[in-house]
Structures are given as C-alpha cells and as structure tokens.
Amino acid sequence: MQLTPSMQDFILHWGEMGAKWGVNRSVAQIHALLHLSPDPMTAEEICDTLSLARSNVSTALKELQGWKLVKTSRQLGDRRDHFHSVRDMFDLVNTVVEGRREREYVPTLEALRIVAAEAGSDGTPEHIRARYAETLDTMQQFDDWYSEIAKLPRGTQTALLKLGAKIARFLPKGS
Amino acid sequence: MQLTPSMQDFILHWGEMGAKWGVNRSVAQIHALLHLSPDPMTAEEICDTLSLARSNVSTALKELQGWKLVKTSRQLGDRRDHFHSVRDMFDLVNTVVEGRREREYVPTLEALRIVAAEAGSDGTPEHIRARYAETLDTMQQFDDWYSEIAKLPRGTQTALLKLGAKIARFLPKGS
DNA sequence: CGGACATTTCTGTAATCTCCGAAATTAGTA
DNA sequence: TACTAATTTCGGAGATTACAGAAATGTCCG
Numbered sequence: 158m159q160l161t162p163s164m165q166d167f168i169l170h171w172g173e174m175g176a177k178w179g180v181n182r183s184v185a186q187i188h189a190l191l192h193l194s195p196d197p198m199t200a201e202e203i204c205d206t207l208s209l210a211r212s213n214v215s216t217a218l219k220e221l222q223g224w225k226l227v228k229t230s231r232q233l234g235d236r237r238d239h240f241h242s243v244r245d246m247f248d249l250v251n252t253v254v255e256g257r258r259e260r261e262y263v264p265t266l267e268a269l270r271i272v273a274a275e276a277g278s279d280g281t282p283e284h285i286r287a288r289y290a291e292t293l294d295t296m297q298q299f300d301d302w303y304s305e306i307a308k309l310p311r312g313t314q315t316a317l318l319k320l321g322a323k324i325a326r327f328l329p330k331g332s
Numbered sequence: 333m334q335l336t337p338s339m340q341d342f343i344l345h346w347g348e349m350g351a352k353w354g355v356n357r358s359v360a361q362i363h364a365l366l367h368l369s370p371d372p373m374t375a376e377e378i379c380d381t382l383s384l385a386r387s388n389v390s391t392a393l394k395e396l397q398g399w400k401l402v403k404t405s406r407q408l409g410d411r412r413d414h415f416h417s418v419r420d421m422f423d424l425v426n427t428v429v430e431g432r433r434e435r436e437y438v439p440t441l442e443a444l445r446i447v448a449a450e451a452g453s454d455g456t457p458e459h460i461r462a463r464y465a466e467t468l469d470t471m472q473q474f475d476d477w478y479s480e481i482a483k484l485p486r487g488t489q490t491a492l493l494k495l496g497a498k499i500a501r502f503l504p505k506g507s
Numbered sequence: 508c509g510g511a512c513a514t515t516t517c518t519g520t521a522a523t524c525t526c527c528g529a530a531a532t533t534a535g536t537a
Numbered sequence: 538t539a540c541t542a543a544t545t546t547c548g549g550a551g552a553t554t555a556c557a558g559a560a561a562t563g564t565c566c567g
Contacts, residue, residue: 163451164460170443177436179354181525192467195459200544210527215545236535237543246470261352268345276338284370285339292367295421298493305497313500318473320503322480325488327502328495356555375514385557390515411565412513 158206164193168207183209184217188226188242192249197230197239224256247315251307258303266300269293333381339368343382358384359392363401363417367424372405372414399431422490426482433478441475444468 160168168189175185186207191198198206200214207214218240221227226249229238243249273289306314317324335343343364350360361382366373373381378389393415396402401424404413418424448464481489492499 161451161454161456161460163447163454163456163464166443166450167447167464170440170447174436174440177354179352183526193460193463195457211543212528212545212547213526215543216526219545246467250470250474261349265345265349268341272338272342272345275341276336279336279338281336281338285336285368288368289338289342292421295425299425302493302496309497309500313503316503317499318477321477322484324492324499324502325484327499328488328491358555387515387517387558388556390513391556394515 158190158194158198158202160206167193181217181220183207183213184220187214187217188221191221191227191240191242194241197232197241199237199239201237203240225252247311254303255307258300262296262300266293266296269296333365333369333373333377335381342368356392356395358382358388359395362389362392363396366396366402366415366417369416372407372416374412374414376412378415400427422486429478430482433475437471437475441468441471444471 168186171189171192172182172186175188176182178185187203187209190203190206200211200218203209203214203218204211209217218227221242222229225243227240227242229240232239243252269289269292273286273293276286276289306317309317343361346364346367347357347361350363351357353360362378362384365378365381375386375389375393378384378393379386382389384392393402393413396415396417397404400418402415402417404415407414418427444464444467448461448468451461451464481492484492
C-alpha cells in the first residue's frame with residue numbers, strides 16, 4: 158500500500174505512543190497501518206509497506222491477535238491470512254482498557270490479597286497492614302465500578318459518555 | 333527501615349507492575365516503599381532499605397515528584413529532604429490517570445489533529461481521512477468525559493463510583 | 508569565604524529489548 | 538507422497554535502557 162505523508166506520520170506517532178504504553182513499537186505501527194487500511198492486508202504487504210522483517214510482522218500480528226485488536230479473514234483461492242483491525246474506535250478503546258485491566262490491574266489485586274494475608278503472621282505492624290487494606294479496598298472499588306460499566310449494553314455506555322459530568326445532577330443531593 | 337516479608341513482596345510486586353506500565357522498576361519500588369512507610373524517609377534511608385545506588389534514588393525521586401506522587405517535607409535542624417508519597421489511594425489513582433492522559437493521550441489527540449489537517453493536501457484518500465476523523469472524534473469524546481468527571485468535587489466522584497452501573501437507571505430510557 | 512553535607516550529573520558497564528535472517532514447521536496442492 | 542508457498546521459531550548482532558560509582562554542583566552554616 159502506498160502511504161501518503163500524513164499516513165506515515167500517523168503510523169509513526171502511533172508507534173511512539175505504543176512504545177510509551179509498553180507495547181513494542183513495531184506492533185503499534187502495524188496496528189496503526191491496519192487501522193487505516195480500508196482492506197485487509199496480508200503479512201507480506203505489511204512487510205513491504207513498513208519495511209519490517211517478515212518474522213517480526215508474524216510475531217507482532219500474533220501479539221495483536223492476543224489483544225484481540227486484529228482478526229484474520231480468508232479469501233477464496235488464497236491461502237494467505239488477511240489481517241484487519243477491529244474497526245470501531247469505541248471497541249478499540251474498550252479492548253485496550255480491558256486488556257490492561259486483565260494483565261496489569263487484576264494481578265495486582267490478587268497480589269495485594271496475598272500480601273495482606275501473609276502480613277497477618279510475619280510481624281508486619283498494624284498501621285502497615287491497614288495501609289494494605291486501604292490500598293486493596295480502593296483499587297477494588299475502581300475495579301468494581303469498571304466491571305459494572307463494562308457489562309452495560311453499548312448504547313447505555315455511549316449515552317453515559319455523552320452525558321459526561323451532567324450525570325451528577327441525578328445524584329441524591331449536595332456536591 | 334526494616335522490611336517484613338510481606339512488605340518485601342508488596343514492593344517487589346509494585347515494581348513489576350510499574351515495569352509493565354512503562355515505569356522504571358526502581359521508581360515503582362521506591363514509590364511502594366514510600367506508600368507503606370508511616371514516616372517520611374530521606375534518600376539515604378531509601379538507598380539502604382532497597383539496596384539501590386544513591387544516584388538512582390535521586391533520579392527516581394525526581395521522576396516521582398514530576399508525577400506528583402511524591403512530595404518533600406522538611407524537618408527542623410535537618411537540611412535533608414524527607415520524602416513521602418501522596419497518602420490517599422483515591423488521589424493516587426487520579427494522579428496516575430491524569431499523568432497518563434497528559435503525557436500520552438493528549439499528545440495523541442494533538443498529533444491526530446495535525447495529521448488530519450495535513451491530510452487535506454497530500455493526496456490522502458477520502459476514506460482514510462474519514463478514518464482519521466472518526467478516530468479523533470471518539471478519542472476526543474472519551475477525553476471530554478474524563479475531563480468533566482475529573483472536575484467534579486471529590487464527594488461527587490466517590491458517590492458516582494459507589495453507584496456504579498446503577499447510574500444507568502437515571503438515563504432517559506431504553507437499553 | 509570555607510567547610511560539611513546533600514543532591515545531581517556524568518561515565519562506563521551490565522542487562523534488556525528489538526529486530527533481522529536463517530532454519531524449521533505447517534498447510535495447501537498435485 | 539512429494540512439492541511449494543506461508544508462517545513461525547530460533548539465534549545472535551545491534552540498539553536501548555538501567556544502574557553503580559565517581560565527580561561536580563548546590564546549599565547552609567559559622
């Protein structure tokens with residue numbers, strides 16, 4: 158695929174952002190490309206367009222599929238995989254957030270529970286144990302909130318999003 | 333400071349998490365330590381407790397201050413800085429989210445605007461320009477939502493958090 | 508001003524991460 | 538079964554990042 162300057166910029170920037178988010182730069186670039194591409198692309202085309210080694214593209218695509226950001230489709234008379242990104246930006250943000258929760262937030266909650274339990278019998282002073290409890294509690298609260306919102310139907314989610322801070326009007330009172 | 337096993341685990345895990353979040357491991361460990369410590373600590377004490385080089389502790393503390401996760405305080409008759417973390421977990425989550433928005437999300441929005449403008453005159457096909465617009469639009473929507481919620485008084489925020497998905501009851505109808 | 512202590516910056520090294528090319532594997536075709 | 542194309546895995550060179558220790562800078566006091 159032929160890239161215009163703006164497309165190059167987009168892909169480059171997406172790659173930098175990915176790096177900051179702890180995602181491999183190439184992985185993010187490939188995702189950006191697939192996000193822009195109107196048609197599914199083969200691994201080969203991706204290599205050519207971004208000048209990356211075939212092997213890396215393969216690895217990156219696997220990772221993106223792990224994040225459920227990229228899916229494959231088949232075309233008649235072609236045995237190659239054709240890759241395309243999840244189309245909708247709303248879905249995309251959801252997927253990324255959910256992925257991070259799964260991989261980074263939930264394990265921390267678990268670890269905190271273990272630490273808190275362990276602390277009962279290893280001489281950890283009371284005020285530190287209280288700190289554990291407080292930390293776990295607050296994090297759990299955020300997680301519960303997110304989990305509930307995530308379960309709502311899409312239409313409700315977008316409605317809430319549009320409403321923004323105006324939602325506060327419906328709250329009991331004060332503030 | 334003397335670390336019990338559970339405290340060591342906590343600090344170690346926090347460090348690993350930090351690494352996944354793109355934060356330097358030592359930085360995250362120091363933050364964990366300060367989060368647990370009931371009293372402010374000097375850089376020297378942090379070195380001893382975590383067995384890190386003085387120089388790195390200095391750099392890490394600077395970075396944590398940049399994130400506004402750590403503040404310094406003074407004590408009479410002591411010219412050393414005493415470091416302590418932001419106490420409240422709720423504040424902490426807010427600070428982290430706000431920091432990430434500032435450093436990673438907002439620049440992307442800006443870059444997208446530039447890319448979209450650039451695309452007008454460099455031969456980028458219409459459907460790609462539409463994709464830019466859609467991407468920018470959705471990301472902007474999330475950002476607007478967050479910005480509004482962030483401005484609400486703390487009490488309102490916690491109320492919303494507790495309410496969770498039940499908030500949907502107040503929505504106009506359907507879904 | 509000079510000395511003592513605290514902090515930051517600099518420098519070299521160790522550890523880690525990225526990415527290419529080659530080899531191995533898998534899948535489709537005759 | 539053999540042949541070919543597509544994909545994945547492996548190994549190591551090159552680049553980046555993290556870190557300790559040394560040197561430099563800054564700050565406070567007399």
